[in-house]
Amino acid sequence: xxxxxxxxxxxxxxxxxxxxxxxxxxxxxxxxxxxxxxxxxxxxxxxxxxxxxxxxxxxxxxxxxxxxxxxxxxxxxxxxxxxxxxxxxxxxxxxxxxxxxxxxxxxxxxxxxxxxxxxxxxxxxxxxxxxxxxxxxxxxxxxxxxxxxxxxxxxxxxxxxxxxxxxxxxxxxxxxxxxxxxxxxxxxxxxxxxxxxxxxxxxxxxxxxxxxxxxxxxxxxxxxxxxxxxxxxxxxxxxxxxxxxxxxxxxxxxxxxxxxxxxxx
Numbered sequence: 001x002x003x004x005x006x007x008x009x010x011x012x013x014x015x016x017x018x019x020x021x022x023x024x025x026x027x028x029x030x031x032x033x034x035x036x037x038x039x040x041x042x043x044x045x046x047x048x049x050x051x052x053x054x055x056x057x058x059x060x061x062x063x064x065x066x067x068x069x070x071x072x073x074x075x076x077x078x079x080x081x082x083x084x085x086x087x088x089x090x091x092x093x094x095x096x097x098x099x100x101x102x103x104x105x106x107x108x109x110x111x112x113x114x115x116x117x118x119x120x121x122x123x124x125x126x127x128x129x130x131x132x133x134x135x136x137x138x139x140x141x142x143x144x145x146x147x148x149x150x151x152x153x154x155x156x157x158x159x160x161x162x163x164x165x166x167x168x169x170x171x172x173x174x175x176x177x178x179x180x181x182x183x184x185x186x187x188x189x190x191x192x193x194x195x196x197x198x199x200x201x202x203x204x205x206x207x208x209x210x211x212x213x214x215x216x217x218x219x220x221x222x223x224x225x226x227x228x229x230x231x232x233x234x235x236x237x238x239x240x241x242x243x244x245x246x247x248x249x250x251x252x253x254x255x256x257x258x259x260x261x262x263x264x265x
Contacts, residue, residue, distance in 0.1 A: 003050040004035040007245060009033055011081075011105075013074050016040050017067035023061045024067070030077055034181075040069045042238020049096070049241035052225035056101065056236040063119040069129050070224030071234055073247065082112025082218030083239050085210070087251035090180040091221045094244035100129035101229035104238040107179050107222070109190075111156060114217030118156035123190055124178060125150055127169075127240075128226075146170050150192055150206070155213035162208055167194040173242060180219075186215035221247050 003009065009032040017040060019025035029037050033196045037043070040053045053103040058067025083089060093107060107125040111118045130145035146168045154161030167173045175196040182189050188210040223245060227238035 001043060002035040003036050003041065003043055004032045004037075006043065006048055006052055007242075008040060010103070011073075011074055012071040013044070013080075014041055015068055015070050015072060015138075017069055018056055019059045021059065022062040024061060028077055029074055044241055047241065047243070049243050050245070052223040052240045052242070053092065054104070054227040054238045054240075055233075056229045056238075057059065057229055057232040064228065066228045068224065068226040070222055072183050072224050073220040073244075080112065081220040082114070083220065083251075084218060085181060085215065086184050087249065088180060088182050089219070089221075089249050090152075090178060090184060090247065091223060092176070092178050092244065092248075093223055093242060093245040094174060095242045096172055096174045096178040097129075097169075097240050099128045099237060099239040100171070101129040101227065101231065101236045101238060103228055104240060105226035106228075106240055107177060107217050107229060108225070109179065110222050111214070112218035112220045113155075116156050120153050120156055122181070122210070122217075122219060123150060123192075124153045125179065125192065129171065130160075142179050146196060148175075150188065152208055152211070154239075156212050161211055165183055166192060166206055167196070167204055169194075169196050174246070179220060180186060181210065183210075186210070188211040188215075214227060 002154050010029050016144045018024045040195040044051045052069040054069045060067050075081050077260045094157035103126045105124045108121045109123045126149045128147045148167045149165050151160050175192050178193040180191045193205040225240040229236050
Protein backbone atom coordinates (compact mmCIF):
# COMPACT_ATOMS: atom_id res chain seq x y z
CA UNK A 1 0.00 0.00 0.00
CA UNK A 2 1.16 3.62 -0.39
CA UNK A 3 2.61 5.37 2.68
CA UNK A 4 -0.65 7.24 3.28
CA UNK A 5 -2.40 3.92 3.92
CA UNK A 6 0.11 2.90 6.61
CA UNK A 7 0.76 6.28 8.26
CA UNK A 8 -1.47 9.18 9.26
CA UNK A 9 -0.11 11.93 7.01
CA UNK A 10 -2.91 14.47 7.42
CA UNK A 11 -0.55 16.88 9.21
CA UNK A 12 2.25 16.68 6.64
CA UNK A 13 3.20 18.11 3.26
CA UNK A 14 5.88 16.39 1.17
CA UNK A 15 8.65 18.25 -0.65
CA UNK A 16 10.32 16.22 -3.40
CA UNK A 17 13.60 16.49 -5.33
CA UNK A 18 11.77 17.16 -8.61
CA UNK A 19 10.05 20.17 -10.17
CA UNK A 20 11.25 23.52 -11.53
CA UNK A 21 14.46 25.30 -10.54
CA UNK A 22 14.10 26.62 -6.96
CA UNK A 23 10.49 25.41 -6.99
CA UNK A 24 10.41 21.75 -5.92
CA UNK A 25 7.22 19.74 -6.25
CA UNK A 26 5.15 19.62 -3.07
CA UNK A 27 2.36 17.15 -2.34
CA UNK A 28 -0.46 18.21 -0.01
CA UNK A 29 -1.76 16.32 3.02
CA UNK A 30 -4.87 15.34 1.04
CA UNK A 31 -2.74 13.91 -1.77
CA UNK A 32 -0.63 11.92 0.70
CA UNK A 33 -3.68 10.60 2.56
CA UNK A 34 -5.26 9.65 -0.79
CA UNK A 35 -2.27 7.46 -1.62
CA UNK A 36 0.30 9.57 -3.47
CA UNK A 37 3.49 7.64 -4.18
CA UNK A 38 6.41 7.78 -6.63
CA UNK A 39 10.04 6.72 -6.90
CA UNK A 40 11.08 9.22 -4.19
CA UNK A 41 8.29 8.45 -1.71
CA UNK A 42 7.08 4.89 -1.45
CA UNK A 43 6.50 1.83 0.71
CA UNK A 44 9.27 -0.71 1.15
CA UNK A 45 7.52 -3.90 -0.06
CA UNK A 46 9.39 -6.14 2.38
CA UNK A 47 9.11 -4.08 5.59
CA UNK A 48 6.16 -1.71 5.07
CA UNK A 49 8.38 1.23 5.98
CA UNK A 50 7.75 4.69 4.53
CA UNK A 51 10.76 5.10 2.24
CA UNK A 52 12.28 8.45 1.24
CA UNK A 53 14.75 8.57 -1.65
CA UNK A 54 16.82 11.70 -2.32
CA UNK A 55 19.25 11.98 -5.27
CA UNK A 56 21.83 14.70 -4.64
CA UNK A 57 21.31 16.23 -8.10
CA UNK A 58 17.62 16.92 -7.41
CA UNK A 59 15.74 20.23 -7.43
CA UNK A 60 16.42 22.52 -4.45
CA UNK A 61 14.68 25.50 -2.89
CA UNK A 62 16.14 28.97 -3.33
CA UNK A 63 17.53 28.82 0.23
CA UNK A 64 19.37 25.49 0.10
CA UNK A 65 22.12 23.83 -1.91
CA UNK A 66 20.60 20.40 -1.29
CA UNK A 67 17.56 18.53 -2.57
CA UNK A 68 15.25 16.64 -0.26
CA UNK A 69 12.44 14.11 0.02
CA UNK A 70 11.07 15.42 3.30
CA UNK A 71 7.84 16.02 5.20
CA UNK A 72 6.89 19.46 6.51
CA UNK A 73 4.38 19.95 9.34
CA UNK A 74 1.05 21.55 8.40
CA UNK A 75 -1.94 22.88 10.36
CA UNK A 76 -4.33 21.76 7.64
CA UNK A 77 -4.49 21.29 3.87
CA UNK A 78 -3.34 24.80 2.99
CA UNK A 79 -1.86 26.35 6.16
CA UNK A 80 1.78 25.75 7.04
CA UNK A 81 2.45 25.13 10.73
CA UNK A 82 4.30 27.85 12.62
CA UNK A 83 3.60 27.30 16.31
CA UNK A 84 4.61 29.59 19.17
CA UNK A 85 7.24 28.43 21.63
CA UNK A 86 4.98 27.36 24.47
CA UNK A 87 4.25 24.07 26.25
CA UNK A 88 5.61 20.74 25.02
CA UNK A 89 6.18 20.16 21.30
CA UNK A 90 7.55 16.74 20.36
CA UNK A 91 8.44 14.72 17.29
CA UNK A 92 8.77 10.93 17.66
CA UNK A 93 10.31 8.78 14.92
CA UNK A 94 11.57 5.24 14.38
CA UNK A 95 13.71 4.85 11.27
CA UNK A 96 16.74 3.36 9.56
CA UNK A 97 19.20 5.00 7.19
CA UNK A 98 19.90 2.39 4.54
CA UNK A 99 22.00 4.42 2.10
CA UNK A 100 23.94 7.66 2.61
CA UNK A 101 26.73 9.14 0.44
CA UNK A 102 28.04 11.50 3.14
CA UNK A 103 25.50 12.76 5.68
CA UNK A 104 21.74 13.19 5.75
CA UNK A 105 19.39 15.18 7.98
CA UNK A 106 16.55 12.99 9.29
CA UNK A 107 14.71 15.41 11.60
CA UNK A 108 14.41 19.14 12.24
CA UNK A 109 12.75 21.86 14.25
CA UNK A 110 12.67 24.73 11.78
CA UNK A 111 11.83 28.43 11.97
CA UNK A 112 8.45 29.37 10.52
CA UNK A 113 7.08 32.89 10.87
CA UNK A 114 8.43 35.29 13.46
CA UNK A 115 10.97 37.95 14.32
CA UNK A 116 13.51 38.26 12.83
CA UNK A 117 12.54 36.65 9.52
CA UNK A 118 14.74 33.64 8.84
CA UNK A 119 15.04 30.53 6.67
CA UNK A 120 17.21 28.67 9.20
CA UNK A 121 16.45 25.59 11.29
CA UNK A 122 16.69 25.71 15.06
CA UNK A 123 18.01 22.14 15.28
CA UNK A 124 18.95 19.40 12.80
CA UNK A 125 19.72 15.73 13.44
CA UNK A 126 22.34 14.37 11.03
CA UNK A 127 23.32 10.77 10.26
CA UNK A 128 26.86 10.28 8.88
CA UNK A 129 27.99 7.53 6.56
CA UNK A 130 31.51 6.21 6.13
CA UNK A 131 33.84 9.10 5.46
CA UNK A 132 31.16 11.69 6.11
CA UNK A 133 32.31 15.23 6.74
CA UNK A 134 30.19 17.55 8.91
CA UNK A 135 29.17 20.91 7.45
CA UNK A 136 31.08 23.99 8.64
CA UNK A 137 33.26 21.96 10.98
CA UNK A 138 36.13 19.48 10.99
CA UNK A 139 35.47 18.47 14.59
CA UNK A 140 33.85 15.13 13.76
CA UNK A 141 35.44 14.45 10.39
CA UNK A 142 37.05 11.30 11.79
CA UNK A 143 33.95 10.06 13.59
CA UNK A 144 33.04 6.50 12.68
CA UNK A 145 30.31 5.58 10.23
CA UNK A 146 26.84 5.69 11.72
CA UNK A 147 27.46 8.69 13.95
CA UNK A 148 24.40 10.77 14.80
CA UNK A 149 25.27 14.44 15.22
CA UNK A 150 23.02 17.25 16.45
CA UNK A 151 23.43 20.80 15.17
CA UNK A 152 21.76 23.74 16.94
CA UNK A 153 21.97 27.18 15.37
CA UNK A 154 23.19 29.98 17.59
CA UNK A 155 20.69 32.50 16.27
CA UNK A 156 18.16 32.96 13.43
CA UNK A 157 21.02 34.30 11.30
CA UNK A 158 22.89 30.98 11.53
CA UNK A 159 26.13 29.63 12.93
CA UNK A 160 26.14 26.49 15.08
CA UNK A 161 26.20 27.04 18.84
CA UNK A 162 26.08 23.27 19.44
CA UNK A 163 27.53 20.66 17.12
CA UNK A 164 27.94 17.35 18.91
CA UNK A 165 27.79 13.56 18.39
CA UNK A 166 24.98 11.92 20.38
CA UNK A 167 25.04 8.23 19.36
CA UNK A 168 26.36 5.65 16.88
CA UNK A 169 23.96 3.38 14.97
CA UNK A 170 25.12 1.01 12.18
CA UNK A 171 23.84 1.61 8.66
CA UNK A 172 20.52 -0.14 8.14
CA UNK A 173 19.75 -0.59 11.83
CA UNK A 174 16.54 0.82 13.26
CA UNK A 175 16.75 3.56 15.87
CA UNK A 176 14.32 6.01 17.41
CA UNK A 177 14.53 9.65 18.31
CA UNK A 178 12.37 11.92 20.44
CA UNK A 179 12.98 15.57 19.60
CA UNK A 180 11.30 18.17 21.83
CA UNK A 181 11.08 21.90 22.41
CA UNK A 182 9.68 22.60 25.88
CA UNK A 183 8.89 25.78 27.75
CA UNK A 184 8.03 29.33 26.85
CA UNK A 185 9.99 31.85 24.80
CA UNK A 186 13.60 32.48 25.77
CA UNK A 187 13.45 29.95 28.65
CA UNK A 188 12.67 27.00 26.34
CA UNK A 189 14.75 23.83 26.36
CA UNK A 190 15.64 21.48 23.50
CA UNK A 191 15.84 17.76 24.28
CA UNK A 192 16.82 14.76 22.18
CA UNK A 193 16.58 11.08 23.14
CA UNK A 194 18.14 8.38 20.94
CA UNK A 195 17.53 4.63 21.30
CA UNK A 196 18.32 1.74 18.95
CA UNK A 197 16.60 -1.56 18.31
CA UNK A 198 19.30 -3.70 19.90
CA UNK A 199 20.45 -1.18 22.48
CA UNK A 200 23.73 -0.47 20.71
CA UNK A 201 23.10 3.27 20.94
CA UNK A 202 21.99 2.99 24.54
CA UNK A 203 19.18 5.23 25.72
CA UNK A 204 20.79 8.66 25.64
CA UNK A 205 19.01 11.93 26.40
CA UNK A 206 20.66 15.28 25.88
CA UNK A 207 19.24 18.70 26.73
CA UNK A 208 20.32 22.17 25.69
CA UNK A 209 18.99 25.66 26.42
CA UNK A 210 17.40 27.15 23.31
CA UNK A 211 19.45 30.16 22.17
CA UNK A 212 17.45 33.20 23.31
CA UNK A 213 17.44 34.81 19.86
CA UNK A 214 14.75 32.33 18.77
CA UNK A 215 12.26 33.43 21.45
CA UNK A 216 9.96 35.33 19.06
CA UNK A 217 10.02 32.79 16.25
CA UNK A 218 7.33 30.35 15.17
CA UNK A 219 8.45 26.76 14.68
CA UNK A 220 7.51 23.60 12.79
CA UNK A 221 8.75 20.00 12.51
CA UNK A 222 10.35 18.34 9.49
CA UNK A 223 11.21 14.65 9.03
CA UNK A 224 12.51 12.55 6.16
CA UNK A 225 15.55 12.49 3.89
CA UNK A 226 17.44 15.78 3.46
CA UNK A 227 20.72 14.54 1.96
CA UNK A 228 23.66 16.93 2.23
CA UNK A 229 26.28 15.14 0.20
CA UNK A 230 28.99 17.51 -1.09
CA UNK A 231 29.09 15.64 -4.42
CA UNK A 232 26.20 15.40 -6.87
CA UNK A 233 24.95 12.97 -9.49
CA UNK A 234 22.01 10.68 -10.23
CA UNK A 235 23.72 7.79 -8.43
CA UNK A 236 24.60 9.81 -5.32
CA UNK A 237 21.47 8.99 -3.37
CA UNK A 238 20.39 8.79 0.27
CA UNK A 239 17.60 6.45 1.35
CA UNK A 240 15.83 6.64 4.71
CA UNK A 241 13.01 4.36 5.91
CA UNK A 242 10.56 5.40 8.65
CA UNK A 243 8.73 2.74 10.69
CA UNK A 244 6.96 5.20 12.97
CA UNK A 245 6.28 8.95 12.90
CA UNK A 246 4.25 10.89 15.46
CA UNK A 247 4.04 14.55 16.47
CA UNK A 248 2.28 16.16 19.39
CA UNK A 249 1.68 19.52 21.05
CA UNK A 250 0.49 20.08 24.62
CA UNK A 251 -1.08 23.42 23.66
CA UNK A 252 -3.57 24.30 20.93
CA UNK A 253 -0.96 25.82 18.64
CA UNK A 254 -3.01 25.86 15.42
CA UNK A 255 -4.76 29.08 14.38
CA UNK A 256 -7.60 27.29 12.56
CA UNK A 257 -7.85 23.63 13.56
CA UNK A 258 -7.21 21.92 16.91
CA UNK A 259 -3.70 20.75 17.70
CA UNK A 260 -2.71 17.61 15.75
CA UNK A 261 -3.84 14.29 17.15
CA UNK A 262 -1.28 11.52 17.53
CA UNK A 263 -0.88 9.72 14.18
CA UNK A 264 -1.02 5.93 14.23
CA UNK A 265 1.43 4.22 11.84
